[in-house]
Amino acid sequence: MRWVLLLVVVVASAAIAAWLLSPATSQAAPPAVSPAVAGPELGQRIYARCQACHGVGGLGVSGMTPGLAGNPRVVGDPRPLIRVVLHGLRGGAKMPMVGFAQQLSDAEIAAVLTYVRQTWGNAGSPVEPAAVTAERAASHSGQWTAAELGW
Numbered sequence: 001m002r003w004v005l006l007l008v009v010v011v012a013s014a015a016i017a018a019w020l021l022s023p024a025t026s027q028a029a030p031p032a033v034s035p036a037v038a039g040p041e042l043g044q045r046i047y048a049r050c051q052a053c054h055g056v057g058g059l060g061v062s063g064m065t066p067g068l069a070g071n072p073r074v075v076g077d078p079r080p081l082i083r084v085v086l087h088g089l090r091g092g093a094k095m096p097m098v099g100f101a102q103q104l105s106d107a108e109i110a111a112v113l114t115y116v117r118q119t120w121g122n123a124g125s126p127v128e129p130a131a132v133t134a135e136r137a138a139s140h141s142g143q144w145t146a147a148e149l150g151w
Contacts, residue, residue: 043115046108053095058120064095069120073151078113078127080149082135085109088143096143106132 047054053065060067068074074081086109088099100109106129113132117124 040115040118042108043111043113044119046104046112047115050112053097058116065097066094068116069122071122074117075122075124078117078124078131079135080144080151081113081116082109082127082132083140083144083149085113086132086136087140089146089149090143091145091147099143101136106130106136 054060054068055065058067058069066073084097084099085104086099086101089097104112109132110127110129113127114124116122117127
């Protein structure tokens with residue numbers, strides 16, 4: 001069982017490293033429109049990088065990463081999700097998540113969270129780039145814990 005866990009961690013680490021080094025994470029100009037107006041294409045394109053851990057259908061990996069489909073945390077208050085994508089999440093039984101504040105613009109984070117909140121039967125409201133900007137400005141350092149997020 002330990003070798004399976006080690007294998008999953010190695011594969012997830014490799015996927016994250018590949019994503020961080022890919023040309024798609026370059027600091028291109030963010031879209032000029034909100035995610036709700038831009039449509040799901042931008043969010044879907046960004047989510048393709050998240051699939052290694054969260055799955056093609058948002059189902060996650062049992063015991064490792066949480067599913068996003070049908071998850072009440074996904075469709076609730078978007079601020080905890082924004083915080084996790086910006087700074088990461090640590091603690092608990094699941095694998096920690098790294099933050100993407102340095103790799104994604106506010107518009108890109110808003111787009112991917114809007115996609116996740118409105119896909120796989122989720123019915124969350126869109127996330128606007130201004131909400132991400134506000135959370136980024138709060139200048140939290142380090143990964144969040146579930147307790148800090150109210151989860």
